[in-house]
Amino acid sequence: MKVTDPLIDSGQVDLHAFDRALGDPTDPATPLSYARNAELDRDERFPADICRELDRWGLPRLYVPAEFGGALTRYDELVAALRAVARRDLTVAIGHGKTFLGGVCVWLAGSPEQARELGADIIAGEPVSWGLTERGHGSDLLAGETTATPEPGGFRVHGEKWLINNATRGTLLCLLVRTRPQGGPRGFSLLLADKRRLPADRWRPLPKVPTHGIRGADISGIALDDCPFPADALIGEQGAGLEIVLKALQLTRTACTALSLGAADQAVRLAEEFAARRELYGRRLIELPHVRRVLGEAYAALHAAEIVSVLAARSVHTLPQEMTVISAVAKSYVPTRVDELIAACGELLGARAFLTEVHEHGAFQKLERDHRVVGIFDGSTFVNQHVLINHFPVLARGHRQGTSDEEAVARAADLSAPLPPARLDRLSLLARGGCSLTQSLRTANRELRASAAVGEVPARVAELAEELTDSCDRLHGELALIPPASQDVPPEAFEAARRYEQCFAGAAALRMWLHNRAPGQDPLWLEAVLTYVLRSVRPPGRPTDGEVFDRLLDARAAGRPAAPPTSVVAS
Template sequence: MTATATSCFRPGAVDLPAFDRMLGDPSDPGSPLSYARGAELDRAEEFPDDMCRELDRLGLPGMYVPVEHGGALARYDELVAALRLVARRDLTVAIGHGKTFLGGVCVWLAGDPGQAAALGADIVAGRPVAWGLTERGHGSDLLASEVTAAETAGGYRVSGEKWLINNATRGTLACLLVRTRPEGGPRGFSLLLADKRRIPRDRYRHLPKVRTHGIRGADISGIGLDDCPVPSGALVGEPGGGIETVLRALQITRTACTALSLGAADQALRLAADFAGRRELYGRTLIRLPHVRRTLGEAHAALFSAEIVSVVAARALHTLPAEMSVLSAVAKSYVPTRVDKIIEACGELLGARAFLTGAHEHGAFQKLERDHRVVGIFDGSTFVNQHVLISHFQALVRGHRDGTADEDGIAAAADLSAPLPPARLDRLTLLARNGCGLTQNLRAAVRELRARAAAGRATPAVAELAEELAERCDRLHGELAKSPPASQYVQPEAFELARQYEMCVAGASAIRVWLHDRGSGRGDLWLEACLVYVLRALRPSSRTADDDVFDRLFDALSAGRPVAPPTTEGVR
């Protein structure tokens, strides 16, 4: 359907608060994305068609299409925020509907203008798009893909099966990675945008829906093509450019996927806090117990840390595209992992109600817990993304040593009130040759923070934590320098170094966002909590002397004080 007067998403006029209001309170059975309706569809393993139609009516498909191709997507941080608002209500809906964005990304990167405009019109009209990468026997090993496309006079003949594909059956179009050279190799694969309306119905078939533990209603299925003719106009980009285009596209989609985790964390914290505020134990409500307060305070610190990584990475698509191979891998590894831990902590507070399907908001928590498990696998698992980081170790060391940080690009990414330039997706590269500026210029950021502390505009505790982070970041780069070059036989120790590097990026991002948050009146409590959170994972042994910051953070949030980072404006 085309944009209507109810659309919240128009070029230059994205209204996230209105979108949030129109989606309503999920606790209200009458709201478009209610817990009650989500539970009903989950039990029936039925796709949420009515919910997706409502998102279409509100104009969300426009956010999957860049403005230059007829949509409303001008800022990737706004896309993350919009998907987060859906995911905090129902993760299955966010995954099923948002998959269309993933299906279109390769065309935005490499398609010709006519192809991109036509796809943009289809998406804005509400037609789903699938992304056909994986196959039954190969998983994430894209170079092993066996679906072939033999060139003919009028196009290609495609044969083979793509499997475990979201929207494979529902999708009107599917962007397929196909082998166009028998020997394969990095230049042996291409991309075809297959339009089911324009290929013979007897030459393709939908594979059965795969029953899943989570996202039960999603269309996780597949498509088989039997010597299927696909016209030459379906080619996306250059012949043989499929693998490179996919790897660049993943830098965008991995960043966008963090929205799913952030929404899941919002929902988990809401459910846990609501339950703890009403449940009585030992003569008082659960939320007044010290352990519960600290657990919820730490969970909020983890969420703040995760959303800062997510938003800075989304803005970096506009300001630091040459570093996105690192930043997208960090975001996709760090954010879902943090949220898994948040969900686990909230589940412990809910107790038995975390497992029941018919209690406390229609069993929303057990559905959420099941649904979120798949997010860490989307577009490269945590293991795959940490392997990307490991392959960058030497570039990270060189950049840290030589100081090649793009200060203007970092400032533009971290200043969340600043306008963003248009995203230059053509500048995405497979290797961040100069490393990551956020960690390179951490010392300079800490000096600025110390100066503010000396002037009474930051607390000494925060300055000391920031100094500790800079010291540990320097030591970590020394360890990275000793790590052997990456190969398919990476040692387990390298993954621990990658995990520590994620923590450094998270802490550095938080410091930079705080430094650029001008005149907000928020103070530095959220920054202190984020730094304590990341430093605990970097210290040789867990130190708990500063964990009281989580108590103070929870008390401030409970009192309604403006202590959340600016990343939450418009989406809380």
């Protein structure tokens, strides 16, 4: 598809055309073909030509809020666009999408002038990076040693930021720096480093770090030696850096789920196409009962992850005060489930899951390597579950008191409902009312039972919803007994966090069904997702009937509707 005009600009966001322009990755003539991606991966080269094509089509405009000159008005559209790229190649999606992560702090706390100038740079194709981590400190941001000493007219910055995506390519870097010698929660600030304005002899790029996956990505760093920064490089107030970062992570963690969804799309496609062609024991592989079960369950896992991701992205608009919990759940749940899905699909592919020159140019082994890093981005699974654990008391209290914002949940789940503008000023580090989605599960369950009573929903689906609701109630009783802890968190707390994530996914699926169902529609995908999530919530030893996964795969093969609705491209 030849594109002469941007597909994404301030007046239009044509995601269907954007998806079509990306093309079929099995066609070597497309920009993101499996053949081209494999070549770049072997050579460990950054996909610069492909990124320039994405720039030409207007993707950077989706990284910039509309009020600052971009096209970002809905966060589910951003997720859909990144997913479309990631289903072709994760290295490209990660390398290009990093610019959104680099700009978020400015959208949250920068001056209007900073935001408009940065927006113009991004739309012009300038990469932006986010320099949080340092060598030896990992995700412990409070241990950061890069210092910014205030001086007349600005700051003197000294130190290194390391393992930073696009640190060398990025024209601009948003840096978290220590502005008080003693550090602490109010001891860090954010500076926007514009390499074009910094003296060349006071900073240098650190070498690219070889990586197992995303080999072509620019994972490197920057060293600054008493480098002068102008006063207008400060983002927000001095000392507010950590708070701004923690709020920004609520948006970036949500956006990162798009990378996992794209990887899952690709993994299931590769596995299903291989199983449909491969013959074994005189039959096609896809005709074997075990293979059908694995593929059907993979689709259920993909649907669960997709629902969590889409609802989280829409909640930015309707439930910003709860995004600290919602984003942590989404970032922990979606990459973990997709890692499991990729492993299951890899078993079906057998040796071809490991070969670099066979079956679509070794696309599967590349995506498996590439996706491993997604769970680490913007706080590892462990870090995000820790955020959730520290919210256990308010989650339990809110569930007990019933403080759910039912209208906001409905607007997030109803894909036909217009979304209000995102109120990023309402992001909070503490979801004081708990989580409206899980609190409203009993209401959703009542609605489903009413549908079952008049024959609109099979009794089996209503039974699954009832079981999920009861399990969620019992879990919140357990959460009330687990105290928050900054260190020495017991293993039982992390197990409770994993079960909470499954309850969240089940509640999201119920809401997605109730608010988007068509008359007479078969709730097959809902039954499959509920069965999938309940398997992890039920007591050990209780068997799960996986027959619904077989029916899910059969429905897809027959061309019957068997997937949850989404508001944007998910083909």
